Amino acid sequence: MATFLDGMNIFATEGPFETSSTPGAATVGCRPDHLRIGTGEAADIDLRGQVLMTELRGRDRLIHLDIGGRRARMRVPADTRPSGEIALHVRRSDLHYFTADGVRWS
Numbered sequence: 716m717a718t719f720l721d722g723m724n725i726f727a728t729e730g731p732f733e734t735s736s737t738p739g740a741a742t743v744g745c746r747p748d749h750l751r752i753g754t755g756e757a758a759d760i761d762l763r764g765q766v767l768m769t770e771l772r773g774r775d776r777l778i779h780l781d782i783g784g785r786r787a788r789m790r791v792p793a794d795t796r797p798s799g800e801i802a803l804h805v806r807r808s809d810l811h812y813f814t815a816d817g818v819r820w821s
Contacts, residue, residue: 755804
């Protein structure tokens with residue numbers, strides 16, 4: 716299950732986030748600003764998410780998502796109004812990896 720660490724979405728390093736260099740039971744994090752609507756470049760991680768709700772926050776909108784059974788948040792411009800299931804992506808360079816005891820590694 717994804718959790719939030721200072722606004723960061725935290726996922727288990729499985730499925731699309733799995734890497735050959737993951738040390739043991741690790742987690743991966745990405746900030747809400749780094750999730751983007753649409754499909755990405757070849758090196759990006761493409762995901763599908765179900766929009767659960769949106770919050771208008773001035774110039775931004777915070778989108779609450781279910782991504783493969785995990786909750787996540789994404790920040791978009793206020794005039795963006797996604798609904799239903801959407802395609803989204805994150806750049807691998809925007810991911811932050813953590814060991815099982817919470818130490819950041821790359």
